[in-house]
Amino acid sequence: MSLAIKPAAPSGVEALARLAAGRRQRNLVTVLVLAGFCLLLLLLSLGAGAFAIAPGRVAEILLAKLGLAPQALLDGREALVVLNIRMPRLLLGALVGAALAISGALMQGLFRNPLADPGLVGVSAGAGLAAAATIVLGDRLLAGMALKLPFAALPFGAFFGGLVSTLALYLIATRNGRTSVATMLLAGVALGALAGSLTGLLAYLSDDRQLRDLTFWSMGSLGGASWTKLSAVAPIVLPLVIAVPFLARGLNALMLGEAEAYHLGIPVQRIKAIAIVLVALSVGASVAAAGVIGFVGIVVPHLIRLSVGPDHRLLLPLSALGGAALLVGADIVARLVVAPAELPIGIVTAFIGAPFFLWLLLRRGRIAEI
Amino acid sequence: MGAILEARDLAFSVRGAALVRSASLALETGQMTIVVGPNGAGKSTLLKLLTGEIAPSRGEVRLEGEPLSATPAWQLACRRAVMVQNQKLAFPFSVYEVARLGLEGVGRAQGRAQKDAIVARALDTAGVIGLAERQYQTLSGGEQQRVQFARALCQLEAGRSLAQRQVLFLDEPIASLDLCHQLSLLDAAREIAAQGAAVLVVLHDLNLAVTYADRLVVMHEGAIVAQGEPSAILDDELLRGVFRVSLSFSRLPPAGQPFLLPQQHLSGLGSVVPMRAAGG
Numbered sequence: 001m002s003l004a005i006k007p008a009a010p011s012g013v014e015a016l017a018r019l020a021a022g023r024r025q026r027n028l029v030t031v032l033v034l035a036g037f038c039l040l041l042l043l044l045s046l047g048a049g050a051f052a053i054a055p056g057r058v059a060e061i062l063l064a065k066l067g068l069a070p071q072a073l074l075d076g077r078e079a080l081v082v083l084n085i086r087m088p089r090l091l092l093g094a095l096v097g098a099a100l101a102i103s104g105a106l107m108q109g110l111f112r113n114p115l116a117d118p119g120l121v122g123v124s125a126g127a128g129l130a131a132a133a134t135i136v137l138g139d140r141l142l143a144g145m146a147l148k149l150p151f152a153a154l155p156f157g158a159f160f161g162g163l164v165s166t167l168a169l170y171l172i173a174t175r176n177g178r179t180s181v182a183t184m185l186l187a188g189v190a191l192g193a194l195a196g197s198l199t200g201l202l203a204y205l206s207d208d209r210q211l212r213d214l215t216f217w218s219m220g221s222l223g224g225a226s227w228t229k230l231s232a233v234a235p236i237v238l239p240l241v242i243a244v245p246f247l248a249r250g251l252n253a254l255m256l257g258e259a260e261a262y263h264l265g266i267p268v269q270r271i272k273a274i275a276i277v278l279v280a281l282s283v284g285a286s287v288a289a290a291g292v293i294g295f296v297g298i299v300v301p302h303l304i305r306l307s308v309g310p311d312h313r314l315l316l317p318l319s320a321l322g323g324a325a326l327l328v329g330a331d332i333v334a335r336l337v338v339a340p341a342e343l344p345i346g347i348v349t350a351f352i353g354a355p356f357f358l359w360l361l362l363r364r365g366r367i368a369e370i
Numbered sequence: 371m372g373a374i375l376e377a378r379d380l381a382f383s384v385r386g387a388a389l390v391r392s393a394s395l396a397l398e399t400g401q402m403t404i405v406v407g408p409n410g411a412g413k414s415t416l417l418k419l420l421t422g423e424i425a426p427s428r429g430e431v432r433l434e435g436e437p438l439s440a441t442p443a444w445q446l447a448c449r450r451a452v453m454v455q456n457q458k459l460a461f462p463f464s465v466y467e468v469a470r471l472g473l474e475g476v477g478r479a480q481g482r483a484q485k486d487a488i489v490a491r492a493l494d495t496a497g498v499i500g501l502a503e504r505q506y507q508t509l510s511g512g513e514q515q516r517v518q519f520a521r522a523l524c525q526l527e528a529g530r531s532l533a534q535r536q537v538l539f540l541d542e543p544i545a546s547l548d549l550c551h552q553l554s555l556l557d558a559a560r561e562i563a564a565q566g567a568a569v570l571v572v573l574h575d576l577n578l579a580v581t582y583a584d585r586l587v588v589m590h591e592g593a594i595v596a597q598g599e600p601s602a603i604l605d606d607e608l609l610r611g612v613f614r615v616s617l618s619f620s621r622l623p624p625a626g627q628p629f630l631l632p633q634q635h636l637s638g639l640g641s642v643v644p645m646r647a648a649g650g
Contacts (some may be wrong), residue, residue, distance in 0.1 A: 005641060012493075012494055012499045013486075013494075015489040016466065016486065016489070016499070016502055017483075017486050017490075019466070019502065019503060020466070020486055077451070093498050112460035112461075113460060159638075171448025175402065249474045252471060253474040253475060254469070255457050255459055256456075256459060256468075256471060256521075259418075259423045259454060259456070259457065260452075260454060260456065262422075262443055262476055263421060263423070263446075263447065263450075263454070263525075264447055264471065264476070265444040265445075265447025265473065265476050266443060266444075266447075266474065266475050266477040267442070267443050267444075268443075283600065287593070305461065305462070309463070309464070310461035310462060310463055310467075311463075311467060364525075
């Protein structure tokens with residue numbers, strides 16, 4: 001029996017084409033459902049809170065802003081709340097959620113491990129340490145000069161910390177232009193522990209007010225959102241979105257292993273370097289803008305993988321959408337549970353994410369063999 | 371036209387251990403070259419050197435006259451496809467998707483319908499078209515090996531529009547296959563050679579090697595000790611020296627194809643028990 005290259009039986013090819021078309025159709029439905037869900041959350045989020053506004057009213061205000069409804073709607077207190085308080089908060093939440101979820105998906109692709117996460121390789125911990133140092137030491141340093149620490153110093157500190165820890169990690173794990181994933185994972189754990197212990201030391205040194213700042217920041221919050229903050233974060237997250245289509249093919253090939261990806265024609269080292277820098281940027285930026293928010297990077301890509309499969313061409317953009325939805329949803333919960341006060345959003349995501357992570361670990365044998 | 375791939379005086383060592391000491395060879399299109407040798411002879415390392423996965427400590431590999439080190443990854447990918455021994459996959463891709471990964475680097479020129487057709491043909495050739503929707507991780511080792519073969523075929527076919535001549539590398543491609551699929555995979559590889567590619571296969575089974583090889587390369591302790599037409603280079607002395615076995619060496623009618631039957635190992639490890647094949 002010879003199975004040499006020959007035209008496949010037409011029935012087989014046709015069946016395959018039908019299957020592929022069916023899969024594309026199912027994926028399109030998933031995209032549409034997710035997008036619709038995001039739109040719904042948007043209306044809910046702009047209306048929900050201590051000062052409740054009905055979703056219909058929110059829609060009217062948005063249409064008025066776009067010039068599609070009477071302009072008189074824009075004068076009231078409701079419009080002020082929707083457009084100047086909740087809108088930047090919503091967008092910041094969506095941006096941070098998208099950035100965290102994409103970083104998670106990138107890390108998992110890079111490490112070929114569904115349990116990888118920016119938190120895992122010490123990027124979040126490094127950003128956290130730098131922020132804590134800014135709060136505790138910066139205050140003291142400036143007090144000597146009779147200055148008050150500007151709030152803006154915190155985001156920059158966190159961003160800087162994220163970048164430094166990623167760079168350190170990369171230098172440790174890269175020899176002769178090759179990054180060892182195993183070394184990187186282990187070095188990430190060590191660096192994360194080091195950053196954690198230094199953060200603990202800073203907490204020990206801090207006074208009561210600083211400790212309170214530190215605690216709230218480490219639990220994550222979208223409370224400080226403003227148009228100014230948003231315009232500082234958006235340019236950092238944008239490159240991530242632009243690079244995604246280029247990275248998707250490379251990450252797909254990497255699933256077979258680094259040597260195999262190279263054989264397939266993928267510039268492996270370049271893909272890895274770009275992914276690492278993008279993760280540092282987006283995690284640094286989002287930690288800076290909203291504090292430490294965990295589990296988005298691990299929960300979202302996994303759910304997306306369950307519904308559309310592991311192809312990064314779909315996984316990356318849909319993770320962005322899903323991450324935005326998760327964080328906006330969690331923010332709604334955080335605002336409603338103890339209204340008129342609000343919970344730090346990190347508590348909500350951890351409450352959802354930690355059990356999910358455990359469930360993932362328990363059924364891990366079925367999703368990966370590493 | 372000259373050889374598509376030329377390797378001159380290759381050497382590769384890691385921390386003082388010479389894995390490949392001296393290897394020169396040329397691959398011709400239309401030919402199936404089979405590399406044999408005992409464990410640790412350097413077969414897989416040679417393959418890695420020839421595919422560009424690792425750089426030699428000495429010597430040079432040229433593909434279409436250009437040094438591998440100076441050729442960008444995507445261009446290499448158009449000119450050669452590789453099926454390695456590693457079959458692990460981190461995420462739950464379907465068989466169809468795994469085969470399609472062969473197009474990630476070189477498939478930019480093709481449209482969706484064209485890609486679908488390439489994948490379907492490759493899956494059919496590898497005999498796994500019926501498994502297309504199955505999750506790769508749930509397959510048996512042999513089935514996974516055939517899917518990886520299909521992936522390499524996809525790459526080869528997609529690259530054909532961008533490269534005039536191609537090489538296919540297969541590292542122990544039949545290690546987990548049953549007899550029927552061993553033969554069908556090697557038949558498919560020979561057909562690819564007949565269509566104008568150069569094919570290099572690392573094999574353990576000497577009888578299959580002599581059956582399928584246009585050119586046999588025998589490796590021993592990091593060096594190529596013999597290469598040429600199988601019946602011309604294989605003799606009792608070579609087999610004793612390289613493989614440490616005594617073989618009964620005969621030729622099968624009508625073509626006089628060499629046929630080898632292992633008689634006894636000469637390794638000196640443990641007690642020497644005669645290994646007699648039934649009916650030998």
